[in-house]
Amino acid sequence: MIDHMFGKITLSIIKPDAVKKGYVVPILSQIVQSGFHILAIKMTELSKQSAKKFYSEHKKKSFFESLITFMSSGPIVSIILEKENAVKDFRILIGDTNPIHAKKGTIRNLYASSLEKNAIHGSDSNQNAFKECFFYFSNREIFLKS
Numbered sequence: 001m002i003d004h005m006f007g008k009i010t011l012s013i014i015k016p017d018a019v020k021k022g023y024v025v026p027i028l029s030q031i032v033q034s035g036f037h038i039l040a041i042k043m044t045e046l047s048k049q050s051a052k053k054f055y056s057e058h059k060k061k062s063f064f065e066s067l068i069t070f071m072s073s074g075p076i077v078s079i080i081l082e083k084e085n086a087v088k089d090f091r092i093l094i095g096d097t098n099p100i101h102a103k104k105g106t107i108r109n110l111y112a113s114s115l116e117k118n119a120i121h122g123s124d125s126n127q128n129a130f131k132e133c134f135f136y137f138s139n140r141e142i143f144l145k146s
């Protein structure tokens, strides 16, 4: 179990736009160089049904259908990252949801092309981080540092 990791982990997704453009390695390098440890990683694809489940909190939003189509349009890379203050620090590293407003040098500033196709996801709270980690991974797929 990873209960003792509460507050120290976050879930990231390298989204279909960034995978298609060949940005997986540069993005992972930037993440690791910023002090995050990879506890679990997989390349996978979301069915429309899984995407709807993952983004259910947005189901009333005008962009929901388009978001689901985009997120199930190709491979993604889901990653569990560990660091002190993981959620907060990772959101600083990826930058604003809208790449137009993302600070220079942040991942979205460097690799995102639009508000929807914004290259990467980071959990927005410690509670959601745990929920999202177990959406993509089972306990057996999570490797803690020894």
Ligand code: CMP
Residues within 6 Å of the ligand: 063, 067, 097, 115, 116, 117, 118, 120, 121, 122
């Ligand atoms: P993220 O914060 O990772 O998860 C929700 C996603 O919905 C967000 O990234 C964007 O990809 C997308 N999103 C958020 N707001 C909008 C919007 N106004 N229009 C289109 N897509 C959006």
